[in-house]
Amino acid sequence: xxxxxxxxxxxxxxxxxxxxxxxxxxxxxxxxxxTDETEFIHATIEFRGPASGMLGLAVPSSxxxxxxxxxxxxxxxxxxxxxxxxxxxxxxxxxxxxxxxxALYGDQPVFDQSIPRVAKIDQSAWGILRDHPETxxxxxxxxxxxxxxxxxxxRG
Amino acid sequence: MxxxxxxxxxxxxxxxxxxxxxxxxxxxINELYEAQNGKEALGILREKKVDLVFSDIHMPEMTxxxxxxxxxxxxxxxxxxxxxxxxxxxxxxxxxxxxKGARAYVRKPFTPELIRDVVxxxxxxxxG
Numbered sequence: 001x002x003x004x005x006x007x008x009x010x011x012x013x014x015x016x017x018x019x020x021x022x023x024x025x026x027x028x029x030x031x032x033x034x035t036d037e038t039e040f041i042h043a044t045i046e047f048r049g050p051a052s053g054m055l056g057l058a059v060p061s062s063x064x065x066x067x068x069x070x071x072x073x074x075x076x077x078x079x080x081x082x083x084x085x086x087x088x089x090x091x092x093x094x095x096x097x098x099x100x101x102x103a104l105y106g107d108q109p110v111f112d113q114s115i116p117r118v119a120k121i122d123q124s125a126w127g128i129l130r131d132h133p134e135t136x137x138x139x140x141x142x143x144x145x146x147x148x149x150x151x152x153x154x155r156g
Numbered sequence: 157m158x159x160x161x162x163x164x165x166x167x168x169x170x171x172x173x174x175x176x177x178x179x180x181x182x183x184x185i186n187e188l189y190e191a192q193n194g195k196e197a198l199g200i201l202r203e204k205k206v207d208l209v210f211s212d213i214h215m216p217e218m219t220x221x222x223x224x225x226x227x228x229x230x231x232x233x234x235x236x237x238x239x240x241x242x243x244x245x246x247x248x249x250x251x252x253x254x255x256k257g258a259r260a261y262v263r264k265p266f267t268p269e270l271i272r273d274v275v276x277x278x279x280x281x282x283x284g
Contacts (some may be wrong), residue, residue: 019265020173072172087169094167094214095264098243107247113214115166 005104006136009055009149012100016092017140021070025138025145033130033137033144035060040126043089043118044148045097049111055100056148057093058121058129063143064089090116158186159279160204164197164211164220165241170264174210174241174271181272194223201233208279210262213242213253221253228257237282239274241266 014025037060044056059067068088069075093116101111121129129135129146138145161178163171171190178185189204191197195218197211209227213220220240227233237259244250250261260278262270 016265068169071169073176084169087167091167091170095243098245098264102245107245110246110249115214115216 180268194218
């Protein structure tokens with residue numbers, strides 16, 4: 001493995017957001033990940049294969065609604081059910097994970113992915129995720145998105 | 157010819173996206189059935205006339221791989237083409253899926269053009 005995993009994850013996530021939700025992720029400027037929102041959605045997925053690890057995504061609920069609108073091709077402002085919000089973030093993470101492992105390790109190794117786990121979190125948990133050393137922050141339509149990557153390489 | 161299509165995915169959002177993409181791709185649909193996993197899909201396949209199946213791989217209760225295996229072993233279902241729709245990128249695993257009976261593979265994220273080409277190719281081969 002020669003590429004920087006976080007760079008590969010960032011490129012993969014950007015591409016998935018563009019391809020599925022028709023939106024763009026960019027690097028935030030200072031304080032760009034600070035938000036007044038109080039409700040967030042956090043999704044995690046695990047992968048196992050030549051290497052094991054975890055990917056996570058966290059967004060404010062309002063951004064998740066925008067992403068759902070983009071994925072479903074609905075008009076902005078259309079009512080989005082909470083189930084669809086969680087479903088959308090889980091699926092974006094699922095697709096990012098599948099494309100990430102192939103981008104980093106090539107198209108021969110077999111990886112098993114878990115079913116994404118999705119939960120609502122509060123501002124305190126958001127702050128912990130935001131300040132975690134394995135977190136990469138993005139801005140999507142001016143709203144913050146946090147991506148986490150933890151990899152445990154197998155030895156031998 | 158309009159097709160009876162079964163979409164198998166545990167994500168309601170992805171089932172809706174596939175349904176919408178089929179429309180954008182100009183694929184004529186007669187009936188569109190939905191299932192949340194392979195087990196539910198097999199139940200529908202045994203009750204309804206289905207021309208084409210789109211299926212995810214990773215699903216709770218019964219995966220897409222297990223569903224394809226059971227369809228291949230069932231004389232009444234083995235000729236129904238299955239197009240796997242997944243984020244899976246391992247050629248090793250995709251080769252196994254095709255060996256087990258899946259007819260084609262579409263990787264997420266996908267476009268209407270890709271879906272249109274794969275459906276046309278799959279249905280042409282299916283009808284000989």
